[in-house]
Amino acid sequence: MNNPTRAHRIAKLLLCAGIVWLGAFQISSQPARIAHASALSAVSPDTPAPEPLRRFAADTIQQLAANAPFTGWSAAKPIIEPLGPGTHSWLVTLSSGTSTSKAPLGYLIISATPEGDYKLVEYGLGENSLYAKPTLESGLAGLGFTAKAKSLPTVTPVYAGPVLAEWMVRAAGKSGSVHFIDALTGERLPESLQSWNKQAASYVPPSSAAGSAQKSLAAAATTRHADPFDPYDNILWMAGEPIQSETNRFDELLAVYKRLVFVTNGPDRTYSIPLPITGYQKWSADPQSSGEDAIYVLTGSDSSQRWIALDALKQSGKFVAYTD
Known part of the structure; x- marks a missing residue:
């Protein structure tokens, strides 16, 4: 990037x-x-x-x-x-x-839920x-x-x-x-x-993120569909329509588009930022348990990689396709 x-x-x-x-x-x-x-x-x-x-x-x-x-x-x-x-x-x-x-x-960034559990909201590395x-x-x-x-x-x-x-x-x-x-x-x-x-005051930890109450989740390797990119190299995504997807279908969605841009929105926001999305990491539940898979989308640059709970992003914006 x-x-x-x-x-x-x-x-x-x-x-x-x-x-x-x-x-x-x-x-x-x-x-x-x-x-x-x-x-x-x-x-x-x-x-x-x-x-x-x-x-x-x-x-x-x-x-x-x-x-x-x-x-x-x-x-x-x-x-x-x-x-x-x-x-x-x-x-x-x-x-x-x-x-x-x-x-x-x-x-790591961890948030507590009103019920007293802990949720992994995001994690990352880089200088x-x-x-x-x-x-x-x-x-x-x-x-x-x-x-x-x-x-x-x-x-x-x-x-x-x-x-x-x-x-x-x-x-x-x-x-x-x-x-x-x-x-x-x-x-x-x-x-x-x-x-x-x-x-x-309206922040709520993502419900589908990996949490302390889900003992059976295991992190898989990160799946990458593209190299890091700068959303401003082509700003056509600004006029793009939101891509609708259920949480457990996001991996298939990204496999099709390869690169997405997450755009923040909301009536109370004072500024907006785009996040380039190039991959994801899945936390899979044990088939014998009642837990649900958790997906973390990969964003950032070579010097700052972030994995963010998909549910946390869906609460505060939209995904649009990025094209060359």
């Missing part, structure tokens, strides 16, 4: 959303020299993760480690952090556990993965928060589904302004505290 400049990505974001965003906006091409401990002081509240969540995360990691490209996860050390107030979601960052490699091996610290530093620099700033903001990772993964940045002081940064690209988003709260 191409690696466009930040200004280019902003233009793409606004084109898809149909938003005209006025005003100058300077983004540094170099990461800000902000100490992680200071800039992220509000990201990791000193609250231990529930033991059932830890067990589910450990089981999930071992399931994925059985197949490439996750085989390096077999000895990974998980670090679990809460994602924002009120959404009942957690970020599980996988570390190699050695001092020679500080780069994360990958991540530019979701909530990567260098991306946050660059995003903060774009907002003017650098190492020379008199006071650093409070930063909280927030999550209300795979197409609402953001950082909330609150400036110091009682009347400090609130900004939102995309957790994948580091771009400043046309989001407000009011619009975020409204959307987050």
Whole structure:
């Protein structure tokens, strides 16, 4: 996939959303020299993760480690952090556990259901993965928060589904302004505290995703139908009709079209993003159990691969065919 400049990505974001965003906006091409401990002081509240969540995360990691490209996860050390107030979601960052490699091996995002179960909403790997610290530093620099700033903001990772993964940045002081940064690209988003709260309040974990109550699910190898691509290389999909499909037919659908674009929509959204879809991974249920298969669609680039629960995407947008 191409690696466009930040200004280019902003233009793409606004084109898809149909938003005209006025005003100058300077983004540094170099990461800000902000100490992680200071800039992220509000990201990791000193609250231990529930033991059932830890067990589910450990089981999930071992399931994925059985197949490439996750085989390096077999000895990974998980670090679990809460994602924002009120959404009942957690970020599980996988570390190699050695001092020679500080780069994360990958991540999981797990959400709790009202019934008390845990659902695997998405997972991924790559140097530019979701909530990567260098991306946050660059995003903060774009907002003017650098190492020379008199006071650093409070930063909280927030999550209300795979197409609402953001950082909330609150400036110091009682009347400090609130900004939102995309957790994948580091771009400043046309989001407000009011619009975020409204959307987050309606977030429901995907019911068909792999969960802690489904003990018999096993992850198969990822099926890839195409290489990563940039949806903006050909924007005809913007006028495309939604492709309708039942969850258990998605594998056949992708086998026909090879490349799809998922497009976010909804009356409460303040911006829209397209996700290129090139493959999927199936979590299959034991035939002797009453569980259902779970499908995770593959999206992203070579430097940031994401597997997202199909049901989570179907709640917040549509799939359209991508053509050359």
